[in-house]
Amino acid sequence: MSSSNRPGWNASSVVGPLGLIGILAAPTITLPAVAATSLAPSVQPPAAAAVDIQNEYVLGAGDRLKAEFFGVPEFSQDYQVLPNGSLNLPRVGGVTVAGMTLRQASAVIGNRYRRYLTRPLVTLSLVAGRPVNVAIAGEINRPGAYGMSSALLNGNSVNSVVVPTLTQLIKQAEGITQAADLAQVKITRRHATGTSVRQVNLWQLLRAGDASQDIRLQDGDSIYIPATANIDLAAARERTRTNISTNSNRPLRIAIVGEVNRPGPYTIFEGAQNADGRTATPNSIAPTITKALQISGGITQMADLRNIHVHRQTHNGQAQRIKVDFWELLKSGDVLQDLPLQDGDRIEIARASTPNKAELSDRAKASFSPDKIAVNVVGEVERPGSVSINPNAPLNEGLFAAGGFNKRARKRNVTLVRLEPDGTASKREIAIDFSKGRNEQTNPSLRDGDTIIVKRSGLAGVGDSLGILSAPITGAFSVLRLLGIVR
Structure with missing residues (x-):
């Protein structure tokens, strides 16, 4: 039985274009709780290693081969491995090659031609690798079935093939999600005698460069990436910097x-x-x-x-x-x-x-706080209306933004009206003292949507000053009337 038909995932296994390289057992690494900034270099899995075509690449249905018969040019041509795993060759007919390396298949074919040729010397080379059909599910952005192809590398003394790997499939499926548990990726592989399941720890690849975790895929493989049970904030940030994460220009x-x-x-x-x-x-x-x-x-x-x-x-x-x-x-x-x-x-x-x-004060300076807040200043100020001030600005700053008191203003105190998100409203009288800094009694911090009412001095009430209110404030002031805050 060829190695590709054995249900096992040991370090010495070499299976066909999507076969395994040796797996190094390693413990799971837990990141220390340190900040990983967006300026850190991106973590990149290593490139897939090339496979020696003659000695490692295992043939299967769909491979296209060139057979060269020494001294018999009429037999030398391209042949495709049929669905039953055989090559249909002149004179000898079908020869099963699935599960063999090119070197092994060359020897088997040469032996079949001994009855026809005095010196049957046959050399096989790979013209095009068969498509590899695999499936991936779980915490991946585009789960489903994928067809992948092998890439040939040819040089002066190199004849090798790069086969699809686990990380290449993940990238083709548009990357992992933020919920992916990279330490427990499961690969189910079919064999002639059944199936086997292998668990892969991609953190070993991403953190330690362990290329053995980037499994070479085989036709029919099924990959499942489970969701992590507990979110590790350090791992979550690190996950986004790998080239198997979601593409960052994805909406x-x-x-x-x-x-x-x-x-x-x-x-x-x-x-x-x-x-x-x-x-x-x-x-x-x-x-x-x-x-x-x-x-x-x-x-x-x-x-x-x-x-x-x-x-x-x-x-x-x-x-x-x-x-x-x-x-x-x-x-x-x-x-x-x-x-x-x-x-x-x-x-x-x-x-x-x-x-x-x-x-x-600290939170108002944060990048996730609004740049400005809007406060309504109505009544006896130079420029009544909505003013834009810094978050957490004190009441005095809101008055100054509206031009300060005009000549008719009652300058001893103002009314601060606050509409709460739950629909309730509060009203309080604030004694004005411009010599005081920010404090809750005479110069409290303002919130977005607050309304400052400056009354007219003398016997006239706020209602007498409504004529000077600008149009943008009319709606807000009407709400205050409905709530009974002003009359």
């Missing part, structure tokens, strides 16, 4: 809900954009949570940065819930918290029960 459709300024569905294109919005120069790493927060208008001041979850659906139907702590990213620079995203992810930003006022 990602995600949804973001909770404490962001513009929740909803989004399509993200990573890298520099062409005029049509598609990626021209993709980055080396997939879009991350930070990118999603930026395109959704940034977080609100009520966002709980320690309680962000990514909900991810795996290809086996199971849901993953991944928690990240953006406060660690903000304070200690732990970029591992900035999880790379994949198509279909839903990001949920929880609402803090009580915002930590000591942290508001």
Whole structure:
């Protein structure tokens, strides 16, 4: 029995164009919890090793061969291995060659011609390798069946073939998903006596350069990439920098809900954009949570940065819930918290029960906070209307942005109205003291959508000043009236 027909995956096995090279057993490596930045070099699997055609390439149905008969040019021509694994040759008819190397098949054919030729010297060479049909499923972007071909390498003294490998198939299937468990890739291989299953650890290939894990594929192989049970943030970031990950110019459709300024569905294109919005120069790493927060208008001041979850659906139907702590990213620079995203992810930003006022200034400076917030300033100011100020700016800055008090203003205090996301509203009187810095009593931090009402001095109420309000504020002011905040 040829080696290709033995159900085994030992280190000495050599099987046909999609055969195995020696497998080195190695323990699983666990990454230390260190930050892996997008500036790190991309991890590349090594190129597939060439196979010595004469001594390693195993023949099968579909291979096209050139047979040269020494001294008998009329027999020398191209032949194709038939579906039954044989070559139909002149005089001798069918000769089974499937499962043999070219050198072995040459010897068998020569022996069959002894009754016809005095010195039967036959040399076989590979003209074109047979197509290899394999299937891949699980955490891969385009699961399904694929046909792959071998590539011939010919030189002065080299006659070899590069056969398809596991990583080449993964790349052809548009890469792994973020949920893929690379340590437990399973390859099922059919043999004449049944099937065998081999588990491959692609982390050994990507981290240690163990080329034995990049299995040479064989016709009929089935590959399954399972979903990981636990998300390792370090491994998640490292996974995106390999050349078997999802192509980074692939559009990602995600949804973001909770404490962001513009929740909803989004399509993200990573890298520099062409005029049509598609990626021209993709980055080396997939879009991350930070990118999603930026395109959704940034977080609100009520966002709980320690309680962000990514909900991810795996290809086996199971849901993953991944928690990240953006406060660690903000304070200690732990970029591992900035999880790379994949198509279909839903990001949920929880609402803090009580915002930590000591942290508001730090979070306002973050790249995932909005660049500006809009505050309404109505009543007796020089330029009433909506003003754009920096996140977490104090109340005084909102007044200054509207030109400050006019001559009719009551300057002792103003009314701060805040509409909460749950539909409730709060109203408080703030005693104005421009000599004081930011503080909760006289100069509190503003939130997006806040309204500052400056009343008229004397006996006149706010209603007397409605005529000076600009059109953009009329809608917001009407909402305040409906809520009973102003009359």
